[in-house]
Amino acid sequence: MHLISLDRIHAAAKELSDVVRRTPLAHSRVLSDHVGGDVHLKCENLQRTGAFKLRGAYVRLRALDERQRAAGVVAASAGNHAQGVALAASLLGIRSTVFMPERATLPKLAATQSYGATVRAEGAVLSETLSLAKEHADRTGAEFIHPFDHPDVLAGQGTVGLEILEQLPHAGTVVVPTGGGGLISGVAAAVKAVRPQVRVIGVQAEQAAAWPASLERGAPVRIEDTRTMADGIAVAEPGEVTFAHVSALVDDMITVSEQALSRALLLCLERMKLVAEPAGVAAVAGILERPDLMTAPTVAVLSGGNIDPLLLLQLIRHGMTSAGRYLSLRVRLPDRPGSLAGLVAQLGDLAANVLDIEHSRISGALALGEVDVEISLETRGPEHREHVVAELTRAGFTVTSER
Template identity: 45%
Template sequence: MLDLKEIEKAYERVSGVVHRTPFSHAPILSQKSGYEVHLKKENLQRTGAFKLRGAFNKIASLMESGDITGVVAASAGNHAQGVAYTAHHFGIAATIVMPESTPLTKILGVKEFGATVILHGANYDEAYAHATEYAEEKGLSFVHPFADEEVMAGQGTITLEMFEDVKDLDAIVVPVGGGGLISGIAVAAKALNPDIKIIGVSAEGAPAMKKSYDAQTPIDTTSVRTIADGIAVRDTSPVTLEYILKYVDVFETVCEDEIAAAILFLLEKQKVLVEGAGAVGVAALMHGKLKLPQNAKVGVVLSGGNIDVTMLSLIIEKGLVKSSRKMKLSVLMVDKPGSLMHFTELLTKVGANIVQIGYDRTSIDLEFGDATVSVHLETKGIEHQEQIRDVLREGGFSFKEEY
């Protein structure tokens, strides 16, 4: 069984290779949540995620035994980069099997370290099945992303750094996919302070571990769908579930909108860029999922920052709409000279800035003599948007809002 001694041994291996990432007080999030919140910024880790810790510890231990010619891994991206970096460090070959939906930024990140990438399957579990077959066929060492005690020991080194920086933490909030991160963190934390609360958070769209935790037995799911691709694990590992059931005090889930809101909040208010998996702990805090004493000292692990820029753009766009800072309208008007000018004059009157506009007079859905204007506006909140609605109605315009 994994214990503190193994995690301390792992820390000796990874020190000097992994970054000691900041564990920073987050004043805005603290005020918003009512807790004293500190963020462990593994998004700033070398390779952009905590996974390097576990991958390096595992491969380093294999190198010490001398029983290794090359490695194979399955990953949605962050473990892949950790394995690829470590293999490059030791001068051995690495083959990474990634789901076909893996963001390009993570694929390129793996290739930059000289690893071979195979795209296979619709999710991690399908990629995993192919990777284990490939490793057996080629006689290579398979490095599991979470169900391996040496990998978990590497992830647990995060706890040692957190406790050195803030000695009296009351709780640690950890993203959960396969469960390797929270297993390693929980073992170390409970050994150092048995009273600390360990809180796991997963995405509603990847519910296997949450269902298994509630039922106290492994439960697999048929599919996963979440923007938190780093924790999009379909099946439950009995190995990590055993540790989770023993050491984790609370297990919560967050929905896609909550994850997106947390990503945008961290970017805008904390100046921190994280991926979906890295934001779930903050999402739980922001949306009142945690029940802790007021002013409790809470450490939140931002597990990674490797977000696809296309996804980030979509999250920002939707976030602006949801926070009433952007408004999308489809406006019906008479197709005659001056109609569009009258419309834009009304928007000018209330200080609404047009960022995109389109004019359609040919759609078969329109009556003869009508036109539709689609317009995207920058707005200043709920009251400003209500002003815009009022002035358009007073001006005789019929409109629909798009979300």
């Protein structure tokens, strides 16, 4: 299979010149300190529609002939590809129908509709939604727009790589969130054609990692379970086109845990003031987990920022817990006036912020006249957590569990 050429990516860049934003490259001091060399973020979360997907979608739709345009287009997506196709179709005057899973977040549904698409929320999971979209395309004659496995899509995504090298010509490593492989394929094709010595590293959520097994086997491998908070990269099987590019051009493929994704999201929000979705921060998580693989200057692609506010609240708490910023304790106290006040006073002296308290008097482990208190605290980090538990124990409190 022929790989996309640098000329095709340059042509895509011209097609996109008045359509997409040239997203900024932001230096990160905290990540640079972690790696021991400069780290920059390519902020595609600030792109139109909130993700890089518009680039590939527009290039793909622009290449359609008049007959295909008249028939309309259909796509399936949990969010970012949906919005990219909807906006691209609207800009080109093409009718679009987008299938989204029944449980797709309301902000993504609303955004896709606002870009002019007819949205159909069907299918319990994305694979089922994808099948329904393909059936619709076969039945109506509409052109199915694959989210990643097409050379035109790769050419559009490759413009991210061109911009990175224009903004940071001496880049040493480019780290890319990886699902189906459209973004990393395009970025690698652009980067390797201009500066073959640059390392290109893909990052997958370990709970939805089809690429390591596929690369080991030498062909796309389908995985059955893709349950991860990073739904934007939860792809069960690489495509034929993307597999050819990744296997030929990408230097390494690593996986990161859900905890690492949470920590990366919180870091971007708290230290860099950048809102991103879990899939979008996969490259940042990869840098945090494997700094040894990075040759500076390193660029992490922050691929998307479309996150449901309710999920953001959950992930902030999850990320703070992973970073040692939350502590939940069960403390056994005498069931008499003043016991709880003494515990709270001690926690105040230890500079632990009390978030929630709940009493339990029904445990079979309790003796007569005892009560268990479940208490949630905000702490300053792992060392502070340990200090709080040690000081409570030293003060005579019985800590029966902690997490």
